[in-house]
Amino acid sequence: xxxxxxxxxxxxxxxxxxxxxxxxxxxxxxxxxxxxxxxxxxxxxxxxxxxxxxxxxxxxxxxxxxxxxxxxxxxxxxxxxxxxxxxxxxxxxxxxxxxxxxxxxxxxxxxxxxxxxxxxxxxxxxxxxxxxxxxxxxxxxxxxxxxxxxxxxxxxxxxxxxxxxxxxxxxxxxxxxxxxxxxxxxxxxxxxxxxxxxxxxxxxxxxxxxxxxxxxxxxxxxxxxxxxxxxxxxxxxxxxxxxxxxxxxxxxxxxxxxxxx
Amino acid sequence: xxxxxxxxxxxxxxxxxxxxxxxxxxxxxxxxxxxxxxxxxxxxxxxxxxxxxxxxxxxxxxxxxxxxxxxxxxxxxxxxxxxxxxxxxxxxxxxxxxxxxxxxxxxxxxxxxxxxxxxxxxxxxxxxxxxxxxxxxxxxxxxxxxxxxxxxxxxxxxxxxxxxxxxxxxxxxxxxxxxxxxxxxxxxxxxxxxxxxxxxxxxxxxxxxxxxxxxxxxxxxxxxxxxxxxxxxxxxxxxxxxxxxxxx
Numbered sequence: 479x480x481x482x483x484x485x486x487x488x489x490x491x492x493x494x495x496x497x498x499x500x501x502x503x504x505x506x507x508x509x510x511x512x513x514x515x516x517x518x519x520x521x522x523x524x525x526x527x528x529x530x531x532x533x534x535x536x537x538x539x540x541x542x543x544x545x546x547x548x549x550x551x552x553x554x555x556x557x558x559x560x561x562x563x564x565x566x567x568x569x570x571x572x573x574x575x576x577x578x579x580x581x582x583x584x585x586x587x588x589x590x591x592x593x594x595x596x597x598x599x600x601x602x603x604x605x606x607x608x609x610x611x612x613x614x615x616x617x618x619x620x621x622x623x624x625x626x627x628x629x630x631x632x633x634x635x636x637x638x639x640x641x642x643x644x645x646x647x648x649x650x651x652x653x654x655x656x657x658x659x660x661x662x663x664x665x666x667x668x669x670x671x672x673x674x675x676x677x678x679x680x681x682x683x684x685x686x687x688x689x690x691x692x693x694x695x696x697x698x699x700x701x702x703x704x705x706x707x708x709x710x711x712x713x714x715x716x717x718x719x720x721x722x723x724x725x726x727x728x729x730x731x732x733x734x735x736x737x738x739x
Numbered sequence: 740x741x742x743x744x745x746x747x748x749x750x751x752x753x754x755x756x757x758x759x760x761x762x763x764x765x766x767x768x769x770x771x772x773x774x775x776x777x778x779x780x781x782x783x784x785x786x787x788x789x790x791x792x793x794x795x796x797x798x799x800x801x802x803x804x805x806x807x808x809x810x811x812x813x814x815x816x817x818x819x820x821x822x823x824x825x826x827x828x829x830x831x832x833x834x835x836x837x838x839x840x841x842x843x844x845x846x847x848x849x850x851x852x853x854x855x856x857x858x859x860x861x862x863x864x865x866x867x868x869x870x871x872x873x874x875x876x877x878x879x880x881x882x883x884x885x886x887x888x889x890x891x892x893x894x895x896x897x898x899x900x901x902x903x904x905x906x907x908x909x910x911x912x913x914x915x916x917x918x919x920x921x922x923x924x925x926x927x928x929x930x931x932x933x934x935x936x937x938x939x940x941x942x943x944x945x946x947x948x949x950x951x952x953x954x955x956x957x958x959x960x961x962x963x964x965x966x967x968x969x970x971x972x973x974x975x976x977x978x979x980x981x982x983x984x985x986x987x
Contacts, residue, residue, distance in 0.1 A: 704846075
Protein backbone atom coordinates (compact mmCIF):
# COMPACT_ATOMS: atom_id res chain seq x y z
CA UNK A 479 0.00 0.00 0.00
CA UNK A 480 2.67 2.48 1.02
CA UNK A 481 4.76 1.56 -2.00
CA UNK A 482 1.76 2.11 -4.24
CA UNK A 483 1.09 5.50 -2.72
CA UNK A 484 4.73 6.48 -3.22
CA UNK A 485 4.51 5.37 -6.84
CA UNK A 486 1.39 7.49 -7.49
CA UNK A 487 3.10 10.45 -5.94
CA UNK A 488 6.20 9.97 -8.07
CA UNK A 489 4.11 9.81 -11.25
CA UNK A 490 2.27 12.97 -10.22
CA UNK A 491 5.59 14.71 -9.57
CA UNK A 492 6.96 13.59 -12.94
CA UNK A 493 3.87 14.84 -14.77
CA UNK A 494 4.21 18.15 -12.96
CA UNK A 495 7.69 18.84 -14.29
CA UNK A 496 7.22 17.11 -17.67
CA UNK A 497 5.94 20.07 -19.64
CA UNK A 498 8.41 22.73 -18.40
CA UNK A 499 11.32 20.29 -18.75
CA UNK A 500 10.29 19.31 -22.28
CA UNK A 501 9.95 22.98 -23.16
CA UNK A 502 13.40 23.92 -21.85
CA UNK A 503 15.14 20.91 -23.43
CA UNK A 504 13.32 21.46 -26.73
CA UNK A 505 14.31 25.13 -26.67
CA UNK A 506 17.99 24.34 -26.08
CA UNK A 507 17.99 21.61 -28.76
CA UNK A 508 16.53 23.97 -31.37
CA UNK A 509 18.93 26.72 -30.32
CA UNK A 510 21.99 24.44 -30.56
CA UNK A 511 20.94 22.67 -33.76
CA UNK A 512 22.24 25.64 -35.76
CA UNK A 513 19.20 25.61 -38.01
CA UNK A 514 18.04 28.98 -36.79
CA UNK A 515 20.08 32.10 -36.28
CA UNK A 516 20.89 32.80 -32.61
CA UNK A 517 19.18 36.14 -33.11
CA UNK A 518 15.88 34.38 -33.71
CA UNK A 519 16.48 31.61 -31.21
CA UNK A 520 19.15 32.40 -28.60
CA UNK A 521 20.32 29.56 -26.39
CA UNK A 522 19.47 29.40 -22.69
CA UNK A 523 23.12 29.97 -21.84
CA UNK A 524 23.12 33.30 -23.67
CA UNK A 525 19.86 34.34 -22.05
CA UNK A 526 21.31 33.40 -18.67
CA UNK A 527 24.39 35.52 -19.30
CA UNK A 528 22.22 38.52 -20.18
CA UNK A 529 20.16 37.89 -17.08
CA UNK A 530 23.33 38.10 -14.98
CA UNK A 531 24.20 41.32 -16.82
CA UNK A 532 20.79 42.72 -15.96
CA UNK A 533 21.22 41.94 -12.29
CA UNK A 534 24.71 43.40 -12.10
CA UNK A 535 24.18 46.68 -13.93
CA UNK A 536 22.77 49.48 -11.79
CA UNK A 537 20.90 51.19 -14.64
CA UNK A 538 19.14 47.95 -15.52
CA UNK A 539 18.08 47.65 -11.89
CA UNK A 540 16.82 51.18 -12.17
CA UNK A 541 14.55 50.06 -15.04
CA UNK A 542 13.19 47.28 -12.85
CA UNK A 543 12.59 49.77 -10.04
CA UNK A 544 10.83 52.22 -12.33
CA UNK A 545 8.47 49.61 -13.73
CA UNK A 546 7.73 48.35 -10.24
CA UNK A 547 7.15 51.87 -8.96
CA UNK A 548 4.67 52.61 -11.77
CA UNK A 549 2.80 49.33 -11.42
CA UNK A 550 2.60 49.36 -7.63
CA UNK A 551 1.92 53.10 -7.45
CA UNK A 552 -1.09 52.83 -9.72
CA UNK A 553 -2.23 49.65 -8.03
CA UNK A 554 -1.99 51.10 -4.53
CA UNK A 555 -3.91 54.20 -5.59
CA UNK A 556 -6.62 52.02 -7.16
CA UNK A 557 -6.71 49.82 -4.05
CA UNK A 558 -7.30 52.74 -1.66
CA UNK A 559 -9.73 54.70 -3.85
CA UNK A 560 -11.44 51.59 -5.18
CA UNK A 561 -12.13 50.03 -1.78
CA UNK A 562 -13.47 53.36 -0.49
CA UNK A 563 -15.82 53.80 -3.47
CA UNK A 564 -16.83 50.13 -3.47
CA UNK A 565 -17.65 49.96 0.24
CA UNK A 566 -19.55 53.26 0.00
CA UNK A 567 -21.53 51.88 -2.96
CA UNK A 568 -22.33 48.75 -1.01
CA UNK A 569 -23.42 50.60 2.13
CA UNK A 570 -25.38 53.43 0.53
CA UNK A 571 -27.81 51.96 -2.01
CA UNK A 572 -28.48 55.33 -3.68
CA UNK A 573 -24.79 55.70 -4.49
CA UNK A 574 -24.69 52.17 -5.83
CA UNK A 575 -27.67 52.85 -8.07
CA UNK A 576 -26.09 56.05 -9.33
CA UNK A 577 -22.67 54.57 -10.12
CA UNK A 578 -23.65 51.05 -11.24
CA UNK A 579 -24.76 51.90 -14.81
CA UNK A 580 -21.70 54.11 -15.13
CA UNK A 581 -19.37 51.28 -14.13
CA UNK A 582 -21.02 48.56 -16.17
CA UNK A 583 -21.19 50.87 -19.17
CA UNK A 584 -17.52 51.79 -19.14
CA UNK A 585 -16.22 48.45 -17.85
CA UNK A 586 -15.90 46.70 -21.24
CA UNK A 587 -14.22 49.74 -22.82
CA UNK A 588 -10.45 49.25 -23.07
CA UNK A 589 -9.20 52.12 -20.91
CA UNK A 590 -5.74 51.78 -22.38
CA UNK A 591 -7.04 53.47 -25.54
CA UNK A 592 -6.93 56.69 -23.50
CA UNK A 593 -3.13 56.48 -23.37
CA UNK A 594 -2.52 59.15 -26.05
CA UNK A 595 -4.84 61.61 -24.26
CA UNK A 596 -3.20 60.81 -20.93
CA UNK A 597 0.21 61.48 -22.45
CA UNK A 598 -0.93 64.89 -23.66
CA UNK A 599 -2.54 65.64 -20.31
CA UNK A 600 0.04 64.30 -17.87
CA UNK A 601 3.25 64.11 -19.87
CA UNK A 602 5.20 61.16 -21.21
CA UNK A 603 6.82 60.32 -17.86
CA UNK A 604 5.63 58.18 -14.99
CA UNK A 605 2.48 60.17 -14.15
CA UNK A 606 0.48 59.21 -17.25
CA UNK A 607 1.42 55.55 -16.78
CA UNK A 608 0.59 55.46 -13.07
CA UNK A 609 -2.79 57.10 -13.73
CA UNK A 610 -3.61 54.66 -16.53
CA UNK A 611 -2.71 51.72 -14.27
CA UNK A 612 -4.93 53.30 -11.61
CA UNK A 613 -7.84 53.57 -14.03
CA UNK A 614 -7.56 49.99 -15.31
CA UNK A 615 -7.16 48.55 -11.80
CA UNK A 616 -10.00 50.62 -10.34
CA UNK A 617 -12.77 48.60 -11.99
CA UNK A 618 -12.09 45.13 -10.59
CA UNK A 619 -11.38 46.61 -7.13
CA UNK A 620 -14.58 48.72 -6.99
CA UNK A 621 -16.79 45.96 -8.39
CA UNK A 622 -15.49 43.37 -5.93
CA UNK A 623 -15.49 45.70 -2.91
CA UNK A 624 -19.09 46.72 -3.65
CA UNK A 625 -20.15 43.09 -3.98
CA UNK A 626 -18.39 42.31 -0.70
CA UNK A 627 -19.97 45.22 1.18
CA UNK A 628 -23.40 44.18 -0.15
CA UNK A 629 -22.90 40.57 0.86
CA UNK A 630 -22.36 41.39 4.55
CA UNK A 631 -24.55 39.16 6.65
CA UNK A 632 -27.36 41.35 7.99
CA UNK A 633 -27.55 39.39 11.22
CA UNK A 634 -23.98 40.44 12.01
CA UNK A 635 -24.82 44.13 11.50
CA UNK A 636 -27.96 43.78 13.64
CA UNK A 637 -26.04 42.03 16.40
CA UNK A 638 -23.44 44.77 16.40
CA UNK A 639 -26.19 47.43 16.53
CA UNK A 640 -27.88 45.55 19.32
CA UNK A 641 -24.66 45.48 21.29
CA UNK A 642 -24.48 49.26 20.96
CA UNK A 643 -21.78 49.65 18.30
CA UNK A 644 -21.61 53.00 16.53
CA UNK A 645 -21.91 53.20 12.72
CA UNK A 646 -18.21 53.88 12.45
CA UNK A 647 -17.36 50.88 14.55
CA UNK A 648 -19.70 48.68 12.51
CA UNK A 649 -18.00 49.85 9.32
CA UNK A 650 -14.52 48.97 10.58
CA UNK A 651 -15.27 45.89 12.66
CA UNK A 652 -18.07 44.25 10.64
CA UNK A 653 -18.36 45.52 7.08
CA UNK A 654 -14.70 45.84 6.14
CA UNK A 655 -13.64 42.40 7.48
CA UNK A 656 -16.67 40.77 5.85
CA UNK A 657 -15.84 42.36 2.52
CA UNK A 658 -12.11 41.54 2.77
CA UNK A 659 -12.20 38.19 0.90
CA UNK A 660 -14.02 39.87 -2.00
CA UNK A 661 -11.63 42.81 -1.93
CA UNK A 662 -8.64 40.47 -2.18
CA UNK A 663 -10.25 38.63 -5.09
CA UNK A 664 -10.43 42.02 -6.80
CA UNK A 665 -6.78 42.74 -5.95
CA UNK A 666 -5.86 39.38 -7.43
CA UNK A 667 -7.39 40.40 -10.75
CA UNK A 668 -6.02 43.95 -10.63
CA UNK A 669 -2.37 43.20 -9.88
CA UNK A 670 -1.55 41.35 -13.14
CA UNK A 671 -3.47 44.07 -15.00
CA UNK A 672 -1.21 46.68 -13.39
CA UNK A 673 1.86 44.91 -14.71
CA UNK A 674 0.35 44.41 -18.17
CA UNK A 675 -0.53 48.09 -18.47
CA UNK A 676 2.90 49.25 -17.28
CA UNK A 677 4.73 47.00 -19.73
CA UNK A 678 2.44 47.99 -22.61
CA UNK A 679 2.72 51.72 -21.96
CA UNK A 680 6.50 51.40 -21.62
CA UNK A 681 6.67 49.47 -24.87
CA UNK A 682 4.58 52.07 -26.69
CA UNK A 683 6.01 55.31 -25.36
CA UNK A 684 8.81 55.50 -22.90
CA UNK A 685 12.55 55.90 -22.56
CA UNK A 686 12.94 53.74 -19.46
CA UNK A 687 11.42 50.80 -17.65
CA UNK A 688 11.39 47.10 -18.48
CA UNK A 689 8.92 47.41 -21.36
CA UNK A 690 11.25 49.91 -22.99
CA UNK A 691 14.19 47.58 -22.42
CA UNK A 692 12.32 44.81 -24.26
CA UNK A 693 11.51 46.99 -27.27
CA UNK A 694 14.96 48.60 -27.32
CA UNK A 695 16.75 45.24 -27.22
CA UNK A 696 14.50 43.94 -29.98
CA UNK A 697 15.20 46.85 -32.27
CA UNK A 698 18.94 46.50 -31.66
CA UNK A 699 18.59 42.75 -32.40
CA UNK A 700 19.85 41.73 -28.96
CA UNK A 701 17.29 39.01 -28.60
CA UNK A 702 19.08 37.35 -25.70
CA UNK A 703 18.88 40.59 -23.72
CA UNK A 704 15.25 40.99 -24.72
CA UNK A 705 14.43 37.51 -23.47
CA UNK A 706 16.31 38.17 -20.24
CA UNK A 707 14.08 41.22 -19.72
CA UNK A 708 11.05 39.07 -20.52
CA UNK A 709 12.18 36.58 -17.86
CA UNK A 710 12.52 39.40 -15.31
CA UNK A 711 9.01 40.68 -16.11
CA UNK A 712 7.60 37.17 -15.82
CA UNK A 713 9.33 36.67 -12.46
CA UNK A 714 8.01 40.02 -11.21
CA UNK A 715 4.48 38.97 -12.12
CA UNK A 716 4.91 35.68 -10.31
CA UNK A 717 6.51 37.12 -7.18
CA UNK A 718 3.97 39.93 -6.85
CA UNK A 719 1.11 37.45 -7.21
CA UNK A 720 2.59 35.14 -4.58
CA UNK A 721 3.19 38.09 -2.22
CA UNK A 722 -0.43 39.12 -2.56
CA UNK A 723 -1.55 35.55 -1.89
CA UNK A 724 0.65 35.45 1.21
CA UNK A 725 -0.72 38.79 2.44
CA UNK A 726 -4.26 37.58 1.84
CA UNK A 727 -3.71 34.44 3.89
CA UNK A 728 -2.32 36.59 6.71
CA UNK A 729 -5.08 39.21 6.73
CA UNK A 730 -8.07 37.04 5.85
CA UNK A 731 -6.89 34.15 8.00
CA UNK A 732 -10.42 33.00 8.86
CA UNK A 733 -11.26 32.07 5.29
CA UNK A 734 -8.65 29.90 3.59
CA UNK A 735 -8.66 29.36 -0.12
CA UNK A 736 -8.73 25.66 -0.85
CA UNK A 737 -6.79 25.85 -4.08
CA UNK A 738 -4.20 28.47 -4.74
CA UNK A 739 -6.15 30.17 -7.49
CA UNK B 740 -38.54 52.90 -17.13
CA UNK B 741 -37.41 52.24 -13.60
CA UNK B 742 -36.05 55.09 -11.44
CA UNK B 743 -32.92 52.96 -11.13
CA UNK B 744 -32.24 53.26 -14.88
CA UNK B 745 -33.21 56.93 -14.94
CA UNK B 746 -30.70 57.77 -12.22
CA UNK B 747 -28.00 55.96 -14.18
CA UNK B 748 -28.82 57.74 -17.43
CA UNK B 749 -28.86 61.01 -15.51
CA UNK B 750 -25.39 60.31 -14.14
CA UNK B 751 -24.01 59.52 -17.60
CA UNK B 752 -25.60 62.65 -19.10
CA UNK B 753 -24.25 64.72 -16.21
CA UNK B 754 -20.73 63.45 -16.86
CA UNK B 755 -21.05 64.22 -20.59
CA UNK B 756 -22.33 67.71 -19.77
CA UNK B 757 -19.39 68.31 -17.45
CA UNK B 758 -16.99 67.14 -20.15
CA UNK B 759 -18.65 69.52 -22.65
CA UNK B 760 -18.31 72.41 -20.18
CA UNK B 761 -14.61 71.68 -19.71
CA UNK B 762 -14.25 71.62 -23.49
CA UNK B 763 -15.99 74.98 -23.82
CA UNK B 764 -14.13 76.64 -20.96
CA UNK B 765 -10.94 77.09 -22.95
CA UNK B 766 -9.32 73.69 -22.47
CA UNK B 767 -6.16 72.98 -24.51
CA UNK B 768 -6.43 71.76 -28.13
CA UNK B 769 -6.24 68.08 -27.26
CA UNK B 770 -9.44 68.18 -25.18
CA UNK B 771 -12.44 67.89 -27.46
CA UNK B 772 -16.01 68.14 -26.18
CA UNK B 773 -18.42 65.25 -26.71
CA UNK B 774 -20.40 67.20 -29.34
CA UNK B 775 -17.27 67.75 -31.43
CA UNK B 776 -16.19 64.13 -31.03
CA UNK B 777 -19.63 62.96 -32.16
CA UNK B 778 -19.50 65.26 -35.19
CA UNK B 779 -16.04 64.04 -36.23
CA UNK B 780 -17.09 60.44 -35.64
CA UNK B 781 -20.11 60.78 -37.90
CA UNK B 782 -17.96 62.46 -40.55
CA UNK B 783 -15.34 59.68 -40.41
CA UNK B 784 -18.05 57.04 -40.73
CA UNK B 785 -19.66 58.83 -43.67
CA UNK B 786 -16.40 59.34 -45.56
CA UNK B 787 -15.55 55.65 -45.22
CA UNK B 788 -12.18 56.55 -43.69
CA UNK B 789 -12.83 54.47 -40.58
CA UNK B 790 -14.24 51.23 -42.02
CA UNK B 791 -11.00 49.63 -43.33
CA UNK B 792 -9.35 50.19 -39.94
CA UNK B 793 -12.27 48.69 -38.05
CA UNK B 794 -12.21 45.70 -40.41
CA UNK B 795 -8.45 45.26 -39.94
CA UNK B 796 -8.77 45.41 -36.14
CA UNK B 797 -11.65 42.94 -36.02
CA UNK B 798 -9.75 40.69 -38.42
CA UNK B 799 -7.07 40.41 -35.75
CA UNK B 800 -9.00 40.39 -32.51
CA UNK B 801 -11.81 38.00 -33.47
CA UNK B 802 -9.67 35.09 -34.75
CA UNK B 803 -7.33 35.55 -31.77
CA UNK B 804 -10.21 35.58 -29.31
CA UNK B 805 -11.91 32.56 -30.90
CA UNK B 806 -8.69 30.53 -31.16
CA UNK B 807 -7.48 31.28 -27.63
CA UNK B 808 -10.80 30.91 -25.85
CA UNK B 809 -11.83 27.70 -27.64
CA UNK B 810 -8.46 26.15 -26.79
CA UNK B 811 -8.79 27.42 -23.23
CA UNK B 812 -12.31 26.07 -22.78
CA UNK B 813 -11.48 22.70 -24.36
CA UNK B 814 -8.26 22.09 -22.46
CA UNK B 815 -9.69 23.54 -19.25
CA UNK B 816 -12.68 21.20 -19.30
CA UNK B 817 -10.47 18.20 -20.12
CA UNK B 818 -7.98 19.08 -17.38
CA UNK B 819 -10.94 19.39 -15.03
CA UNK B 820 -12.01 15.79 -15.62
CA UNK B 821 -8.77 13.95 -16.55
CA UNK B 822 -6.25 13.70 -13.73
CA UNK B 823 -3.22 12.97 -15.94
CA UNK B 824 -3.76 16.08 -18.05
CA UNK B 825 -4.54 18.08 -14.94
CA UNK B 826 -1.23 17.20 -13.29
CA UNK B 827 0.69 17.98 -16.46
CA UNK B 828 -0.99 21.17 -17.64
CA UNK B 829 -2.47 22.99 -14.66
CA UNK B 830 0.76 23.78 -12.75
CA UNK B 831 2.24 25.39 -15.88
CA UNK B 832 -0.90 27.41 -16.56
CA UNK B 833 -1.28 28.62 -12.98
CA UNK B 834 2.42 29.42 -12.75
CA UNK B 835 2.45 31.54 -15.91
CA UNK B 836 -0.97 33.11 -15.30
CA UNK B 837 0.23 36.31 -13.58
CA UNK B 838 2.88 36.90 -16.26
CA UNK B 839 1.89 39.72 -18.64
CA UNK B 840 1.52 37.91 -21.96
CA UNK B 841 2.25 41.04 -23.99
CA UNK B 842 5.99 40.54 -23.31
CA UNK B 843 5.89 37.61 -25.75
CA UNK B 844 4.95 39.96 -28.60
CA UNK B 845 8.54 40.83 -29.63
CA UNK B 846 9.43 37.13 -29.64
CA UNK B 847 6.36 36.25 -31.70
CA UNK B 848 7.27 39.06 -34.08
CA UNK B 849 10.69 37.47 -34.57
CA UNK B 850 9.27 34.01 -35.13
CA UNK B 851 6.10 34.68 -37.09
CA UNK B 852 6.92 37.98 -38.73
CA UNK B 853 5.64 41.47 -38.08
CA UNK B 854 2.30 40.80 -39.82
CA UNK B 855 -1.04 39.64 -38.49
CA UNK B 856 0.02 36.12 -37.44
CA UNK B 857 2.03 37.33 -34.45
CA UNK B 858 -0.80 39.65 -33.36
CA UNK B 859 -3.48 36.98 -33.65
CA UNK B 860 -1.31 34.53 -31.72
CA UNK B 861 -0.53 36.95 -28.89
CA UNK B 862 -4.25 37.77 -28.54
CA UNK B 863 -5.01 34.03 -28.54
CA UNK B 864 -2.39 33.45 -25.84
CA UNK B 865 -3.86 36.15 -23.61
CA UNK B 866 -7.43 34.86 -24.15
CA UNK B 867 -6.41 31.29 -23.34
CA UNK B 868 -5.74 31.87 -19.63
CA UNK B 869 -9.03 33.23 -18.23
CA UNK B 870 -11.08 30.71 -20.21
CA UNK B 871 -8.85 27.79 -19.20
CA UNK B 872 -8.95 28.70 -15.52
CA UNK B 873 -12.71 29.23 -15.49
CA UNK B 874 -13.56 26.12 -17.51
CA UNK B 875 -11.21 24.13 -15.27
CA UNK B 876 -12.76 25.42 -12.03
CA UNK B 877 -16.23 24.92 -13.49
CA UNK B 878 -15.56 21.31 -14.44
CA UNK B 879 -13.92 20.62 -11.07
CA UNK B 880 -16.89 22.08 -9.21
CA UNK B 881 -19.36 19.64 -10.79
CA UNK B 882 -21.40 18.28 -7.86
CA UNK B 883 -20.46 14.63 -7.33
CA UNK B 884 -24.09 13.77 -6.65
CA UNK B 885 -25.07 14.76 -10.20
CA UNK B 886 -22.34 12.52 -11.64
CA UNK B 887 -23.46 9.67 -9.39
CA UNK B 888 -27.08 10.11 -10.45
CA UNK B 889 -26.08 10.08 -14.12
CA UNK B 890 -23.96 6.97 -13.58
CA UNK B 891 -26.80 5.36 -11.73
CA UNK B 892 -29.14 6.06 -14.61
CA UNK B 893 -26.69 4.30 -16.92
CA UNK B 894 -24.99 7.25 -18.64
CA UNK B 895 -21.51 6.63 -20.07
CA UNK B 896 -18.53 8.89 -19.56
CA UNK B 897 -18.76 10.96 -22.78
CA UNK B 898 -22.44 11.48 -22.13
CA UNK B 899 -21.77 12.57 -18.56
CA UNK B 900 -19.14 14.98 -19.85
CA UNK B 901 -21.48 16.60 -22.37
CA UNK B 902 -24.72 16.49 -20.38
CA UNK B 903 -23.51 17.09 -16.81
CA UNK B 904 -20.00 18.59 -16.67
CA UNK B 905 -20.26 21.05 -19.57
CA UNK B 906 -23.66 22.57 -18.66
CA UNK B 907 -22.53 22.86 -15.05
CA UNK B 908 -19.37 24.69 -16.07
CA UNK B 909 -21.12 27.06 -18.51
CA UNK B 910 -21.75 29.98 -16.11
CA UNK B 911 -18.07 30.10 -15.18
CA UNK B 912 -17.05 29.64 -18.82
CA UNK B 913 -19.06 32.72 -19.76
CA UNK B 914 -17.43 34.68 -16.95
CA UNK B 915 -14.05 33.65 -18.38
CA UNK B 916 -15.10 34.59 -21.90
CA UNK B 917 -16.03 38.05 -20.70
CA UNK B 918 -12.58 38.59 -19.18
CA UNK B 919 -10.94 37.21 -22.34
CA UNK B 920 -12.95 39.53 -24.54
CA UNK B 921 -11.85 42.58 -22.55
CA UNK B 922 -8.24 41.35 -22.68
CA UNK B 923 -8.43 40.80 -26.45
CA UNK B 924 -9.19 44.48 -26.95
CA UNK B 925 -6.37 45.61 -24.68
CA UNK B 926 -3.95 43.37 -26.56
CA UNK B 927 -5.36 44.45 -29.93
CA UNK B 928 -4.82 48.08 -29.10
CA UNK B 929 -1.27 47.54 -27.83
CA UNK B 930 -0.09 45.31 -30.67
CA UNK B 931 -1.42 47.80 -33.18
CA UNK B 932 0.19 50.72 -31.37
CA UNK B 933 3.53 48.89 -31.24
CA UNK B 934 3.72 47.55 -34.79
CA UNK B 935 1.02 47.76 -37.45
CA UNK B 936 0.19 49.49 -40.71
CA UNK B 937 -3.58 49.39 -40.31
CA UNK B 938 -6.22 49.08 -37.62
CA UNK B 939 -7.60 51.41 -34.96
CA UNK B 940 -4.50 51.29 -32.76
CA UNK B 941 -2.39 52.30 -35.73
CA UNK B 942 -4.87 55.07 -36.54
CA UNK B 943 -4.55 56.44 -32.97
CA UNK B 944 -0.78 56.37 -33.21
CA UNK B 945 -0.76 58.05 -36.62
CA UNK B 946 -3.27 60.69 -35.55
CA UNK B 947 -1.29 61.36 -32.38
CA UNK B 948 2.00 61.93 -34.18
CA UNK B 949 0.41 64.21 -36.78
CA UNK B 950 -1.53 66.07 -34.06
CA UNK B 951 -4.87 65.20 -35.69
CA UNK B 952 -6.74 65.18 -32.39
CA UNK B 953 -10.12 64.77 -34.11
CA UNK B 954 -8.98 61.52 -35.75
CA UNK B 955 -7.43 60.34 -32.47
CA UNK B 956 -10.72 60.76 -30.62
CA UNK B 957 -12.63 59.10 -33.45
CA UNK B 958 -10.40 56.03 -33.26
CA UNK B 959 -10.60 55.91 -29.44
CA UNK B 960 -14.40 56.14 -29.60
CA UNK B 961 -14.42 53.38 -32.24
CA UNK B 962 -12.34 51.03 -30.03
CA UNK B 963 -14.51 51.86 -27.02
CA UNK B 964 -17.67 51.25 -29.06
CA UNK B 965 -16.38 47.91 -30.36
CA UNK B 966 -15.45 46.80 -26.85
CA UNK B 967 -18.84 47.81 -25.52
CA UNK B 968 -20.83 46.26 -28.38
CA UNK B 969 -19.01 42.92 -28.27
CA UNK B 970 -19.50 42.74 -24.51
CA UNK B 971 -23.24 43.33 -24.98
CA UNK B 972 -23.31 40.62 -27.66
CA UNK B 973 -21.62 38.16 -25.34
CA UNK B 974 -24.05 38.95 -22.54
CA UNK B 975 -27.02 38.49 -24.88
CA UNK B 976 -25.57 35.11 -25.90
CA UNK B 977 -25.12 34.22 -22.26
CA UNK B 978 -28.76 35.00 -21.52
CA UNK B 979 -29.89 32.70 -24.35
CA UNK B 980 -27.55 29.83 -23.55
CA UNK B 981 -28.05 30.07 -19.80
CA UNK B 982 -31.78 30.69 -19.92
CA UNK B 983 -32.21 28.00 -17.26
CA UNK B 984 -30.05 29.94 -14.83
CA UNK B 985 -31.91 32.60 -12.89
CA UNK B 986 -29.30 35.31 -12.37
CA UNK B 987 -29.28 38.67 -14.10
